[in-house]
Amino acid sequence: MTRVAVVGGGQLARMMAPAATAMGVTLRVLVESPEASAALAAHETVVGLPSDADAVRRLLAEPRPDVVTWEHEHIPDAVFELATQMGVPARPGRDALLFARDKIAMRGRLGELGLPMPAWRPVETEDDVEAFLAVHGGVGVLKTSRGGYDGxxxxxxxxxxxxxxxxxxxxxxxxxxxIEQLVPYARELAIQVARRPSGEVRAWPLVESMQRDGVCSEVIAPAPRLTPAEQAEAESIGRTIAEALDVTGVLAVEMFEVDGRLVINELAMRPHNSGHWSIEGSVTSQFEQHLRAVLDWPLGDTAAIAPVTVMANVLGGSREVLESAWPEVTDPGAKVHLYGKGVRPGRKVGHVTVMGAHLDDVRKRAARVAATVRDGEQS
Incomplete structure (x- = not known):
């Protein structure tokens, strides 16, 4: 039986489970606790952290997985070394993943490829910061090179x-x-592509995302007012990165639209929040496609099923409300996903997907159902 090992016990690993089940794939997940989000859905679980060599050995032990992949980028080098020792392909590989977990390495490599980015530079002193601000309008975006997420x-x-x-x-x-230039962007966009080791690449429609306090709150697929030229440019950027960095699996490229052009913000080499809409809204979801890609199976069709799909995140709320919200969801076209996670303010604990023909209507419905799931009442 085909078996895929996943390091990370959050909602991304959890949402791989239905796709794996449908494909006849056994999903074995390394989870931080028996109550982790993915532990409630995976076929097989190993409890431990990526830093625990014994837990990683158990994850990769017989019956040996066909491949090991990740639901986050923060993978210790020792995990790759153990995978090599135990004969399990690691996808995406360590060399590729570096550019998703280290922003300085990412900016440097994308610059070598001639891809569009904000102006930037590494900084170590106040003088470095002062010199950058003097050239770029007196304001900049300071970032840690590793470990940052959701703002x-x-x-x-x-x-x-x-x-x-x-x-x-x-x-x-x-x-x-x-430090990076603060670009005057009109909106935030994201393209997702999938690539398999044999080289096949497929891209989903370019999407628009909205943020709340640094956390994605809504995704619209395809992005409104999307032109064929914009889709082609975004696909070209995604394909260039996937091929040049030797990415295997799903790659998400977050971008800004600045004066009608695309500027790269961040990379993720795994399923991504901007692609959750694809579970119901695309012929092939990002989770199924990621499994296909890391197994080097033929990739699926990425076409959108409906004219408009909106994904609204459920941020925060209370555990009691989340567990009892279903009877109050009266929209028969809404698809609700709950992650089984502990609740805290602003945390992504679920999402809602609605499809339809008219953007304003679909957005309102998705927002209304997300509020119902979060607050327990119709808004």
Whole structure:
């Protein structure tokens, strides 16, 4: 039986399980606890952390997985070494994953490829920050090179002193820092592509995402007012990155639209929040496609099923409300996904997908159902 091992016990691994079941694939997941989101859905679980060599050995032990993949980028090098020792292909590989977990490495490599990015530079001192601000309008976006997500590890700076505590932390052994130009973007977009080891690449429609306090709150697929030229440009960027960085699996490229052109913001080499719409809204979901890709199976059709699909995240709420919200969801076309996670303010604990023909109607329905699931009442 085909078996895929996954490192990481969150909702991304959890949402691989239905696709794996349909494909006849056994999903074995390394989870941090028996109550982790993915532990409630996976076929086989191993409890432990990626830093625990014994747990990783059990994840990769007989019956040996055909491949090991990841639901996040923060994978210790020792995991790749163990996979090599135990004869399990690791996809995406360590060399590719570096560019998703280290923003300085990512910016440097994409610059070598001539791809569009904000102006940027590594910074180690106040003088570095001051020099960048002087050239780029007196404001910049300071980032930690590793470990940031959902708005964490990102800070606006207008004066070198704004960076003092982060510079001190970096000098004391924390992740190095970089500063980027604050670009005047009109909207945030994302393209997802999937690539298999034999080279086949497929892309989904370009989507638009909206943020709330640094966390994605809504995704519209395809992006409104999308032209064939914009889709082709986004696909070209995604394909170039996937091929040049030797990415296997799903790659998400987050971008800004600036004066009608695309500028790359971030990379993720795994299923991504901007692609959750594809579970119901595409012929092949990002989760099925990721499994196909890492197994080097033929990739599926990525066409959108409906004219408009909207995914609305459920952010925060209360566990009691989430567990009892279903009877109050009266929209028969809404698809609700709950992640089985502990609740805290602003945390992604589920999402809602609605499809239809008219953007305004679909957005309102998705927002209304997400509010019902979060708050327990119709809004």
């Amino acid at each position: 964490k590890g990102v800070r606006m700076v207008r004066h070198p002193a704004d960076a003092d505590d982060w510079l001190a932390a970096a000098a004391d052994g924390g992740p190095p820092l970089l």
